[in-house]
Amino acid sequence: MARYLLALLLAAASTHATAQAAAPALIAEIAARSEMQRNLEELCDDIGPRMTGTPGLQRAQEWAMRKLASYGAVNVHLEAYELGRPWQRGRAHARLLNANSLPLNVMQKAWTKGTRGAIRADVALLNVKTLADFNAALPRLKGKIVLAESSPREAPTQALRDAGVAAVLQVSGKEDGLQDMWGGPGQRYDSNAGIITREHANLLKRLLARGITPRLELALDGGFAAKSVQAHNVVADFPGSEPGGEMVILGAHLDSWDLSSGATDNGAGVVTMLEVMRAMRATGLQPKRTLRVVLFSGEEQGLLGSKAYVAAHRDELARIQAVLVQDAGSGRILAFPDMQEEAWYGPMSAALAPTKALGEIDLHYAKxxxxxxxxxxxxxxxxxxxxxxxxxxRTHTQHSQVDTIDHIDHADLQQAAQVTAILAWGLLDGERLPHID
Known part of the structure; x- marks a missing residue:
């Protein structure tokens, strides 16, 4: 028993020593030879928007596979899943026909049918909290362009169509004239739906409050392709030294919205994960578990790519040590949530310990x-x-027309890549994390 305990202590000490040696090498490599800036420019400035189902995302996937192969990844490939009919943006036009006759900042909500030409209708405000109030409001909405400031989540799309509304305008979640974008298969208001900036929504509300009924001209020309298509995830491996097939997955979503070039959401996460693989290869580190990079598509439409990956890899889920995903902009990493799982706290704390040179990276009791x-x-x-x-x-770049490289802080992004690389190495070579029921 004494020899067994000694062996465990020696193994733990060896793992700790390896992690302590790996951390400075990864920090130095990323600081000296990072390719994140160049990769961001190629991804965002050269390729640009990458909405799922579009040629832009296909070009980005081809680019990512070339990068991963150049960084020493093997088994670099695409994995397909059924997307359905992809959505294509068209012209969006809106203007007041009375009051000050201003053009209005309206974009078509993604994954909705268009208006098939211009429509002209009065505006009605929908601001209700309960399903009963929603149903009571329906009769007065017939033939109107509905400014949907608030409605209960359970309010059915079909009810609005059956009520004969002309169109629905939802309000951007951002200020300062910034647009917002969302939508995907199965989401609400799937016909004649737009998103209006908060300031222009407030204009319409002020007119209504003064007894002036705004009348709008609205044209939304986007719509669906004629045929269903497949979407894809990019998958690549940096093989581990030990048999058994255990792996750590580094993930980010390569798709973006199409109002801008998707630099913070989620170009930053993509180039971080590419940089981690590049740095590990460049420093000559050889993990015992396999490092797998997965660049998902369809995240913005409801995590479609990751759901497809899990469904396709059911037989190997038990061999996943951990999954790390970056998808919150380019700010420096402050902490990780432990997902409120006590069994994960110890191994995660050990894997994070060598990041102290980069600041106090805490492990929070959070989900x-x-x-x-x-x-x-x-x-x-x-x-x-x-x-x-x-x-x-959250307030400006995410899903908006200003999601550009101008809003990337490269020093913070470098720190995020260094922290991610150290944590990934600790999970690749460290204690096994248990799965939960």
Whole structure:
């Protein structure tokens, strides 16, 4: 027994020593030879928007596979899943026909049918909290362009169509004239639906409050392609030295919205994961577990790519040590949530310990969801996403027309890559994290 305990202590000490040696090498490599800036420019400035189902995303996937292969990845390939009919943006036009006759900042909500030409109708405000109030409001909405400021989540799309509304305008979640974008298969208001900036929504509300009924001209020309298509995830491996097939997955979503070039959402996460693989290869580190990079598509439409990956890889889910996903902009990493799982706290703390040179990276008792790691977490797999300095990510860049490289802080992004690389190495070579039921 004494010899057994000694062997365990020696093994733990060896792992700790390896991690301590790997951390400075990874920090130095990323600081001296990072390719994140160049990769961001190629991805965002050269390729640009990457909405799922579009040629832009296909070009980005081809680019990513070339990069991964050049960084020493093997088994670099695409994995397909059924997307359905892809959505294509068209012209969006809106203007007041009375009052000040201003053009209005309206964009078509993604994954909705267009208006098939210009429509002209009065505006009616929908601001209700309960389903009963929603149903009571329906008769007065017939033939109107509905400014949907608030309605209950359970309010059915079909009810609005049956009520004969002309169109629905939802309000951007951002200020300062910034647009917002969302939508995907199965989401609400799937016909004649637009998103209006908050300031222009307020204009319409002020007119209504003064007894002036705004009348709009609205044209939304986007729509669906004629045929269904497949979407794809990019998958690549940096093989481990030990048999058994255990792996750590580094994930980010390569798709973006199409109002801008998707630099913070989620070009930053993509180039971070590419940089981690590049740095590990460049420093000559050889992990015992396999490092797998997965660049998901369809995240913006409801985690479609990660759901497809989990469904296609059911037989190997038990061999996943952990999943790390970055999808919160380019701010420096401050902490990781432990997902409120006591069994994960110790191994994660050990893997994070060598990051102290980069600041106090805490492990919080918290549960962070909302991106592709959530799909794995729901299968009981240890899956984490960092808490990052928000900068102006939520309020300005995410899903808006200003999601450009101008809003990337490269020093913070470098720190995020260094922290991710060290944590990934600790998970690749460290204690096994248990799965939960």
């Amino acid at each position: 962070g969801l909302g991106s592709d790691h959530e799909t794995f977490y729901k299968q009981g797999i240890p899956a984490f996403t960092p808490l990052q300095e928000s900068r102006n990510y």
